[in-house]
Amino acid sequence: MDGAAFARAEHSPSSPGSDRVSAVISGSGARPIGLVTDISGADSGVTFDRAAVEALAEESDPTLASAARVGSLVKIRSGAHWLIASVRNLKLTADGHADIAARIDFLGEGEEERLTGKLYRFRRGVTNYPTPGAPVYPVATGDLHQIYATDDRANVRIGTVYPTRDIPASLYIDALLGKHFALLGSTGTGKSTAAALILHRICQSAPHGHIVMIDPHGEYAAAFATTGAIYDVGNLSMPYWLMNFDEHCEVFVTSTGSQRQVDADILAKCLLAARAKNRLATDVKLTVDSPIPYLLSDLTALVQAEMGKMDRAGDTAPYLRLKTKIEEIRNDPRYAFMFSGMLVADTMATFIQRIFRMPADGRPISVIDVSGVPSEITTVVVAVLSRMVFDFAIWSRGEALRPILLVCEEAHRYVPNDKQADASSVGRILSRIAKEGRKYGVSLGLITQRPSDLAEGVLSQCGTIISMRLNNDRDQAFVRAAMPEGARGFLDAIPALRNRECIICGEGVATPIRLVFDDLEESRRPASADPSFSSLWKQGGNEAALARTIRRWRSQRH
Numbered sequence: 001m002d003g004a005a006f007a008r009a010e011h012s013p014s015s016p017g018s019d020r021v022s023a024v025i026s027g028s029g030a031r032p033i034g035l036v037t038d039i040s041g042a043d044s045g046v047t048f049d050r051a052a053v054e055a056l057a058e059e060s061d062p063t064l065a066s067a068a069r070v071g072s073l074v075k076i077r078s079g080a081h082w083l084i085a086s087v088r089n090l091k092l093t094a095d096g097h098a099d100i101a102a103r104i105d106f107l108g109e110g111e112e113e114r115l116t117g118k119l120y121r122f123r124r125g126v127t128n129y130p131t132p133g134a135p136v137y138p139v140a141t142g143d144l145h146q147i148y149a150t151d152d153r154a155n156v157r158i159g160t161v162y163p164t165r166d167i168p169a170s171l172y173i174d175a176l177l178g179k180h181f182a183l184l185g186s187t188g189t190g191k192s193t194a195a196a197l198i199l200h201r202i203c204q205s206a207p208h209g210h211i212v213m214i215d216p217h218g219e220y221a222a223a224f225a226t227t228g229a230i231y232d233v234g235n236l237s238m239p240y241w242l243m244n245f246d247e248h249c250e251v252f253v254t255s256t257g258s259q260r261q262v263d264a265d266i267l268a269k270c271l272l273a274a275r276a277k278n279r280l281a282t283d284v285k286l287t288v289d290s291p292i293p294y295l296l297s298d299l300t301a302l303v304q305a306e307m308g309k310m311d312r313a314g315d316t317a318p319y320l321r322l323k324t325k326i327e328e329i330r331n332d333p334r335y336a337f338m339f340s341g342m343l344v345a346d347t348m349a350t351f352i353q354r355i356f357r358m359p360a361d362g363r364p365i366s367v368i369d370v371s372g373v374p375s376e377i378t379t380v381v382v383a384v385l386s387r388m389v390f391d392f393a394i395w396s397r398g399e400a401l402r403p404i405l406l407v408c409e410e411a412h413r414y415v416p417n418d419k420q421a422d423a424s425s426v427g428r429i430l431s432r433i434a435k436e437g438r439k440y441g442v443s444l445g446l447i448t449q450r451p452s453d454l455a456e457g458v459l460s461q462c463g464t465i466i467s468m469r470l471n472n473d474r475d476q477a478f479v480r481a482a483m484p485e486g487a488r489g490f491l492d493a494i495p496a497l498r499n500r501e502c503i504i505c506g507e508g509v510a511t512p513i514r515l516v517f518d519d520l521e522e523s524r525r526p527a528s529a530d531p532s533f534s535s536l537w538k539q540g541g542n543e544a545a546l547a548r549t550i551r552r553w554r555s556q557r558h
Helices: 003-010 018-028 050-056 141-147 173-178 191-205 245-252 258-276 279-283 296-308 313-331 333-339 348-355 375-395 425-440 473-482 485-491 543-555
Strands: 034-039 043-048 073-078 081-092 100-112 119-124 135-138 155-161 168-172 181-184 211-215 228-231 365-369 404-409 442-448 464-467 501-506 513-517
Touching: 034 100, 043 050, 043 081, 073 100, 073 141, 081 119, 081 141, 100 141, 119 141, 155 191, 168 173, 168 513, 173 191, 181 191, 191 211, 191 404, 191 442, 191 513, 211 375, 228 348, 245 258, 245 313, 245 375, 245 425, 258 296, 258 313, 296 313, 313 333, 333 375, 348 365, 348 375, 375 404, 375 425, 375 442, 404 425, 425 442, 464 473, 473 485, 485 501
Parallel strands: 181 442, 181 464, 211 365, 211 404, 228 365, 404 442
Antiparallel strands: 034 043, 034 135, 043 100, 073 081, 073 135, 081 100, 100 119, 155 168, 155 513, 464 501, 501 513
């Protein structure tokens, strides 16, 4: 495309007129770099002039200097509006010229200031498409200020818009939490620090909020030591009787196949009888799922009594299995945080107040460190906590709404993408929260390094997706399928993102955005840094540390 072609485009019927074009050029400081070649509903074809694009590389404005690159933005005039689009792909034209063919995805439109031609009042969506032959202009940093400017909705800043250093990138709190969100990224990309940054900013904006975070590796206690409440096996004190029947079965029923149903039926009968012994059961419609306190000794005594009614010795095997497992759990010190005899009192209200931060007292987040929980019941503990959040929201309807945010780190461990996802109680409750939680004021935040391992449909329920670098092709394809069409130009940059960079699409932002996260103070970062092999292996041995490690290992206490 030569200069004559640009001249014809600028004075063509599709352009508003030569006087107005001159105003645009002088007002925005940029000349056209291409022409629209074809139009469709979601995307369009553009031809860039290679010489014009290369000339922009010398601009001091970093946004102009990166014009006509994959993931960059361009603008096209349509009537009295500027249309904004992202560049999805590029290739040389087939006609032998030095032009570049591209596909662009429309993101939204803004109004044009008549005197200067500048963009303002940007909004998502396109109402009036341009015609083929319309000139294409590069987007400058001044345009980005308008495109990414926040409106009067509650928002929190989390970084700066790429490639600028001064345009703030923000998330709309209500849109982010109202329709769930997912934070994705391969190991080592800064995902944990990004999660801590986002949660810190939300906590600062909402000091009386209610946030529950499931921390499977004990990373986030350091990040929220002064701004949140930290719970682990030492102080969680989660009563076993809060489990529903399915969760009881996962802990106490060890058999499989047809025997599992036999054992479950016996447990249901004895569990109902054990709950019925509590005076609280007299005023409710009692079921095996009712959160009514009972004694584990009563449960084993009822199993023993039922076994005594059997006529043949061969029939006692299911009762012995149940009784043995219950006594094993009750006597194992690793399970004391949940199955201690001290937890039989009716502490449901106190437990909910502590875990859900009611009142928050300026520390609105509870970090539940489950790294010390025995692996056999980790999923049950997460299931109980998640279900408590959901059930509380359901049964508090009609009261002053108390929305709760549940953040689940390593989410693919609890809602895996396989046939067994619905077989576990935690998979069922998290899938239900993803589908129905927003109706009851429960927001779900999923953090994972393997989005392709998440249960099918869960990621698609997240209204906002925050994607850091993903190295696996399968993960990239999974995220691409979950993101809106207009973000495809941004998605192609996911494998090339640097650490602390991300792409955000969906309800939490005005338009798809690539950003660099703000720095987070060292004291507010999670303890997730990788060890330095080169420096640590230069140091001598530490016998005292070895002795302490063995002592903790044997006592099963951190």
